[in-house]
Amino acid sequence: MTTLATLISSPYQRWHDHFQENRDRAGFLPWHDSYRLNARELRLVAPSIQQFQLGEWARGRGFVRRAASHPVLATDSCFVPALQLFIAEEQEHSGILGRFLDREGIPRLTNHWLDEIFRRLRKLAGLEACATVLVTAEVLAIPFYQALRDATGSPLLRAICVRILCDEAAHLNYQALTIGLVRRPLSENARAIRLLCHATLFRSTAVLLWQQHREVFRAAGWNFRRFWNDAGRTFAVLQFRIRQVALGGASSDSFDDLRLD
Numbered sequence: 001m002t003t004l005a006t007l008i009s010s011p012y013q014r015w016h017d018h019f020q021e022n023r024d025r026a027g028f029l030p031w032h033d034s035y036r037l038n039a040r041e042l043r044l045v046a047p048s049i050q051q052f053q054l055g056e057w058a059r060g061r062g063f064v065r066r067a068a069s070h071p072v073l074a075t076d077s078c079f080v081p082a083l084q085l086f087i088a089e090e091q092e093h094s095g096i097l098g099r100f101l102d103r104e105g106i107p108r109l110t111n112h113w114l115d116e117i118f119r120r121l122r123k124l125a126g127l128e129a130c131a132t133v134l135v136t137a138e139v140l141a142i143p144f145y146q147a148l149r150d151a152t153g154s155p156l157l158r159a160i161c162v163r164i165l166c167d168e169a170a171h172l173n174y175q176a177l178t179i180g181l182v183r184r185p186l187s188e189n190a191r192a193i194r195l196l197c198h199a200t201l202f203r204s205t206a207v208l209l210w211q212q213h214r215e216v217f218r219a220a221g222w223n224f225r226r227f228w229n230d231a232g233r234t235f236a237v238l239q240f241r242i243r244q245v246a247l248g249g250a251s252s253d254s255f256d257d258l259r260l261d
């Protein structure tokens with residue numbers, strides 16, 4: 001019998017190399033820039049950065065445990081090492097945002113109800129649920145960091161947003177690979193049910209995210225319709241990628257054309 005393991009020849013080798021290289025060239029950020037947020041900017045962006053700084057932080061122990069025990073993916077020797085590098089990259093995002101908060105004299109949060117909901121959801125089930133919940137937040141992080149970048153005059157904060165945006169665009173492809181491979185053995189009906197559940201989670205989270213961070217979006221000139229449509233398009237591309245992988249298609253970089261400049 002042909003197993004998934006024989007159908008794929010370490011697609012995670014590429015991701016392992018990507019995360020490793022990304023870490024090695026972990027870019028320059030203009031920490032020396034003298035710009036400090038003014039009172040209006042502080043009021044506008046501080047609560048959102050606090051929340052994302054907390055959300056980006058994850059030890060990822062549950063994710064790694066689920067990954068290491070997956071009957072098929074764990075047979076790829078690059079799968080868990082790539083995941084560990086991915087988690088380290090997320091921790092780096094949190095570290096950068098934390099350093100920015102410290103520099104601006106904004107306290108770091110230790111908990112937030114939305115973060116708590118997401119952490120609990122990730123712990124509900126197996127690897128697929130974990131990756132699905134995480135990628136939902138990542139799809140919505142894209143418009144958020146785009147708006148945050150455009151809402152501030154701080155060159156440092158703008159550079160931080162661009163750096164995270166580049167990483168997150170790659171993360172969408174990485175997560176699509178995992179979710180697609182996990183769904184490969186499923187029937188069309190089972191995949192359709194998962195898509196429906198994922199779309200429901202995505203749309204509900206989008207409403208919550210807008211409600212929490214609408215001031216940042218508005219300051220960047222976004223209205224709800226633009227946010228909803230942009231995030232919806234990214235979600236649709238993600239689903240297309242997941243389906244491509246689930247049906248046995250080759251990996252590509254569908255998110256490379258996201259507007260990051």
Ligand SMILES: [Fe+2]
Pocket residue numbers: 056089090093164168
């Ligand atoms: Fe991140």
Ligand SMILES: [Fe+2]
Pocket residue numbers: 090138167168171
């Ligand atoms: Fe990410």
